[in-house]
Amino acid sequence: MWFIGVPMAFIGAVLLGFPIYLVILMVTAEEIAKFIVSIFRFKSYKWVHNVIEKSSVNKKNKEDYLK
DSSP states (O other): OTTTHHHHHHIIIIISOOOHHHHHHHHHHHHHHHHHHHHHHHHHTTTOOOOSOOOOOOHHHHHHHHO
């Protein structure tokens, strides 16, 4: 939001002189665009990483380990 939304709100409010409801609409449109991009990222599963290593303990040693 800081790199797109804030400058867009500044440009709309100060430089272009838009009324507050249009500035809010501009910032909301930026939030909707971020939501759409994040849905595609979420569905791609590129963010999923395995953080648990496979255990090298076999079944017999596992029983001894749990005692």
